Amino acid sequence: MSTFSRRDFLIRSGLASASLLMPRFLKAFEPRNPALPDGNKILVVIQMSGGNDGLNTVVPFRNDDYYKLRPTIAVKSNDILSLNGELGLNPVMTAMKSLYDNGSMAIINTVGYPNPDRSHFRSMDIWQSASDADKYVQTGWLGRYLDNECSGCAGYSAIEADDTLSFAMKGENRKGMAISDPRRLYQDTQRKLFKEVSADFSATQHADSALDFLYKTEAETISSADYVYNKYNSYKSTTDYPQGEFGRNLKNIAELIISGLDTRVYYVSIGSFDTHVGQTGRQNKLLKDLSDGLGAFTKDLQQNNRFNDVLVMTFSEFGRRVKQNGSNGTDHGTANNMFLIGGALNKKGIYNDAANLNDLDQGDLKYQIDFRSVYATVLKRWLNANDANILGAQFNYVDVV
Amino acid sequence: MPSPGSMAAIADQSITSIVDRLFADSGSSSSLQSGDESEASEFKKDMTEEERKEFQMKKAMGVKKLNEEWMNQFTTTTAVLREKMTFFWHGHFACRSPLGFYSRVMNNTMRENALGNFGDLLKAVSKSAAMIQFLNNQQNRKNSPNENFAREVMELFTLGRGNYTENDIKNGARAFTGWRFKLNGDFEFKQEQHDDGDKTFLGRTGNFTGDDILNIIMENPQTARYITKKIYRYFVNDEVDEDRCADLAHSFQADYDIGKLMHKILSSDWFYDENNVGTKIKSPVELLVNMHRAIPVKFDNPDVVVYAQKVLGQVLFMPPNVAGWPGGRDWIDTSSLMFRLSIPGFVYNNADINVRPKESPEEEEHRMMQQEEMQEEKPAKKPGKLVGTADWSGYLNGFANVKDDDLYNSLVEYLIQPVNPEFKMETITKYIVRDSRESFIKSLTTTLMSLPEYQLC
Numbered sequence: 001m002s003t004f005s006r007r008d009f010l011i012r013s014g015l016a017s018a019s020l021l022m023p024r025f026l027k028a029f030e031p032r033n034p035a036l037p038d039g040n041k042i043l044v045v046i047q048m049s050g051g052n053d054g055l056n057t058v059v060p061f062r063n064d065d066y067y068k069l070r071p072t073i074a075v076k077s078n079d080i081l082s083l084n085g086e087l088g089l090n091p092v093m094t095a096m097k098s099l100y101d102n103g104s105m106a107i108i109n110t111v112g113y114p115n116p117d118r119s120h121f122r123s124m125d126i127w128q129s130a131s132d133a134d135k136y137v138q139t140g141w142l143g144r145y146l147d148n149e150c151s152g153c154a155g156y157s158a159i160e161a162d163d164t165l166s167f168a169m170k171g172e173n174r175k176g177m178a179i180s181d182p183r184r185l186y187q188d189t190q191r192k193l194f195k196e197v198s199a200d201f202s203a204t205q206h207a208d209s210a211l212d213f214l215y216k217t218e219a220e221t222i223s224s225a226d227y228v229y230n231k232y233n234s235y236k237s238t239t240d241y242p243q244g245e246f247g248r249n250l251k252n253i254a255e256l257i258i259s260g261l262d263t264r265v266y267y268v269s270i271g272s273f274d275t276h277v278g279q280t281g282r283q284n285k286l287l288k289d290l291s292d293g294l295g296a297f298t299k300d301l302q303q304n305n306r307f308n309d310v311l312v313m314t315f316s317e318f319g320r321r322v323k324q325n326g327s328n329g330t331d332h333g334t335a336n337n338m339f340l341i342g343g344a345l346n347k348k349g350i351y352n353d354a355a356n357l358n359d360l361d362q363g364d365l366k367y368q369i370d371f372r373s374v375y376a377t378v379l380k381r382w383l384n385a386n387d388a389n390i391l392g393a394q395f396n397y398v399d400v401v
Numbered sequence: 402m403p404s405p406g407s408m409a410a411i412a413d414q415s416i417t418s419i420v421d422r423l424f425a426d427s428g429s430s431s432s433l434q435s436g437d438e439s440e441a442s443e444f445k446k447d448m449t450e451e452e453r454k455e456f457q458m459k460k461a462m463g464v465k466k467l468n469e470e471w472m473n474q475f476t477t478t479t480a481v482l483r484e485k486m487t488f489f490w491h492g493h494f495a496c497r498s499p500l501g502f503y504s505r506v507m508n509n510t511m512r513e514n515a516l517g518n519f520g521d522l523l524k525a526v527s528k529s530a531a532m533i534q535f536l537n538n539q540q541n542r543k544n545s546p547n548e549n550f551a552r553e554v555m556e557l558f559t560l561g562r563g564n565y566t567e568n569d570i571k572n573g574a575r576a577f578t579g580w581r582f583k584l585n586g587d588f589e590f591k592q593e594q595h596d597d598g599d600k601t602f603l604g605r606t607g608n609f610t611g612d613d614i615l616n617i618i619m620e621n622p623q624t625a626r627y628i629t630k631k632i633y634r635y636f637v638n639d640e641v642d643e644d645r646c647a648d649l650a651h652s653f654q655a656d657y658d659i660g661k662l663m664h665k666i667l668s669s670d671w672f673y674d675e676n677n678v679g680t681k682i683k684s685p686v687e688l689l690v691n692m693h694r695a696i697p698v699k700f701d702n703p704d705v706v707v708y709a710q711k712v713l714g715q716v717l718f719m720p721p722n723v724a725g726w727p728g729g730r731d732w733i734d735t736s737s738l739m740f741r742l743s744i745p746g747f748v749y750n751n752a753d754i755n756v757r758p759k760e761s762p763e764e765e766e767h768r769m770m771q772q773e774e775m776q777e778e779k780p781a782k783k784p785g786k787l788v789g790t791a792d793w794s795g796y797l798n799g800f801a802n803v804k805d806d807d808l809y810n811s812l813v814e815y816l817i818q819p820v821n822p823e824f825k826m827e828t829i830t831k832y833i834v835r836d837s838r839e840s841f842i843k844s845l846t847t848t849l850m851s852l853p854e855y856q857l858c
Contacts, residue, residue, distance in 0.1 A: 050762040120762045121497070125722050134552065136724040138731070155735060163756045164712055165734045167721065178736040184755060188739060193832060197852055200825035210639075210682055213730055214738065214853035221735040272765035277450040282769065327450030 048316035049271030054336040061088050065357040069323040092288040095295025103348040105341045106400045110355045112335035112367025123317040128168035143171030144390045155224040158265040161249035186229035189222045235259040239300040242292040246270045250293045254300040276329040307343035311382050314339040335367035347400050420667045427483035432509040435466045436502035438585040463501030468717045472706050476693040486515035495725035498531035504718045507531040516660035520619045530582035538580050543596040548574040553723050559618045561627040572600035577611040625654035638677045679819045679857045685713030696796045700789035711758035745850040747787050812845050817854040
């Protein structure tokens with residue numbers, strides 16, 4: 001790249017303001033590998049916080065036990081959006097039913113792990129770190145993806161749509177960025193003191209000291225916020241997303257994807273699915289938000305020819321008990337279903353048999369597929385990453401992607 | 402961090418006499434008080450969901466109150482070393498209890514033994530209701546052992562990974578069968594649940610009890626090495642000096658006297674070596690306590706303290722898991738750093754805050770319940786402005802005897818260690834308000850606290 005075109009690139013990409021203020025830094029932070037490795041496949045992880053009741057999401061509507069165990073909260077069979085005559089979606093999930101019908105969605109049943117933990121925080125810790133139930137790992141699985149595959153990438157290689165960053169996105173050396181509103185983050189980083197002290201600091205003097213690390217992170221925040229905000233402004237979606245925070249977050253993510261931002265992983269949460277009391281109203285509202293949001297999101301991507309580059313994966317820290325409790329709700333359980341949505345699925349539809357309600361472990365579903373098999377598949381087959389390094393073991397792949 | 406006033410008072414004393422005073426000041430300390438055993442007794446087996454919810458909310462409030470009480474003690478105590486050591490053990494014996502009461506008892510146990518004998522501390526913590534519950538020893542019974550406690554006591558609390566076998570875990574777990582807690586938090590040994598057969602543990606065989614197992618672990622020099630290294634990493638430098646730690650561990654093993662070990666570390670020359678100063682990133686709680694000890698703020702809304710802990714990723718009594726907070730660079734990501742650098746503006750200059758921390762499922766649930774009653778979407782809370790009153794008097798007094806010409810350097814030296822050789826006075830001075838001596842000090846202080854340098858200790 002000639003000197004002129006390099007400057008031109010900086011101006012066009014919106015980095016000019018940052019580069020003028022901190023020329024030495026820009027050099028230090030210039031990603032060694034600005035275009036992320038290999039292709040432009042994007043993973044969007046949706047965390048359904050609080051423990052979604054999978055049985056009222058993908059409903060075994062021919063199963064007598066299901067209705068026996070859930071006399072007041074079972075989803076009525078004639079309302080079901082039937083998928084294959086055995087299983088059907090909750091009636092509020094019409095948008096996801098369309099995704100299923102046109103081959104853009106796969107459902108993996110009874111995903112879990114050995115010796116399941118029923119505490120929110122511990123089970124979420126396990127799902128976010130991808131550890132065994134009796135091990136404690138201090139990095140998140142997507143953070144380790146960044147550590148392993150993306151050590152020279154820009155800070156915005158993984159973005160969470162929130163104000164603070166989830167454990168899943170924290171690696172040992174690399175972390176994702178929490179950006180709930182690109183404009184606000186940009187404004188926050190424009191404070192003069194931030195920029196001026198950054199410009200004062202020379203990275204070369206303090207090789208790898210803690211201070212050097214802090215200044216690097218600060219400079220990276222300023223330049224990434226600047227870059228992301230400029231990208232973000234280059235495309236404004238006209239698709240209607242559902243009202244509320246989840247819809248807004250998905251819209252932001254779609255805009256960043258369509259604008260061509262080279263981010264590999266997006267992370268967004270919806271909740272709380274912790275429905276101990278009066279489950280139906282709450283869960284239906286959240287499932288409708290999820291489904292309508294994903295309907296709008298896929299439509300947006302399809303209209304801009306990006307749906308084939310995107311894979312959406314949902315998860316929740318656990319499913320809920322099969323038998324309803326005394327308050328028209330359900331308590332913490334174990335295995336659950338996961339949705340994979342995208343324009344380039346290998347196997348569409350229902351991947352494996354539904355849970356066997358006659359073979360429970362103290363009232364809970366037995367898992368059939370380890371959640372790390374799904375992670376491994378996504379890492380290997382979608383992000384082309386070394387899944388065994390990232391997960392610390394080799395898990396079988398599920399043939400969905 | 403000492404107050405600026407006490408800095409002046411100790412400036413011309415020898416290191417030995419300063420350290421002696423630090424210990425003298427930490428001779429004793431008040432215990433935390435909040436919560437009592439009625440928290441546990443309110444638990445009933447057959448609660449309705451509404452009762453269960455209320456019970457849960459009450460428990461969460463109890464833990465939050467305890468957090469606030471500890472933060473208050475941390476920022477006001479004169480027993481600084483004891484409190485800091487208690488905080489170290491709080492991270493080492495990482496434990497979550499749903500009951501503030503159990504957490505409080507365990508915390509007081511740590512404070513009491515913080516500078517005492519490590520074996521006493523280890524045994525007391527191992528027998529606390531909070532730990533027994535957290536690591537499932539209540540479910541550890543003869544014929545159906547639960548290995549959680551036996552595994553973690555070796556992996557995380559004493560020996561460290563790689564210094565025991567799976568067989569040691571199995572046999573260790575058998576020795577801890579029958580160790581339980583009563584609802585009121587007292588330890589109880591149930592003989593009929595105890596496996597009194599022979600166990601082989603770390604190369605020895607015998608009819609071991611849980612106490613025997615802890616004794617055998619203490620006799621293993623690896624325990625002294627593991628604890629010494631962890632203390633060194635926490636108080637001195639993330640980078641361990643192996644020879645130095647081996648020396649320290651060797652004498653520590655003789656009596657496991659934590660106070661003696663700390664005295665040795667704090668009186669050594671290398672502790673004050675510039676290679677060991679300003680190398681560590683303050684944990685969120687340390688950062689907040691530091692600022693508050695320098696310039697106390699009374700917030701109109703007491704939730705602010707826990708709010709800031711949440712945003713920064715360290716909530717007292719809520720470690721991420723039994724391994725504790727990873728610490729070091731793990732504290733920092735783009736959003737947590739931005740927030741850290743903005744705190745002085747939020748706190749002392751009343752700037753708007755627009756950051757929302759993540760909610761626990763219980764908090765989110767509670768908010769949604771209210772939402773459903775109000776029939777409108779209510780986003781999670783952010784505090785808006787941190788309305789509070791900062792008490793600058795002690796801080797200003799601390800610099801009363803400093804000449805105007807020396808004020809800049811005194812403030813920099815007090816707040817930032819070591820001073821970055823490239824520290825750019827020109828940039829910093831642009832942010833100084835020179836109307837009066839007071840506004841000079843205030844504006845320079847908040848500017849310095851907004852620098853990455855201030856994040857280090």
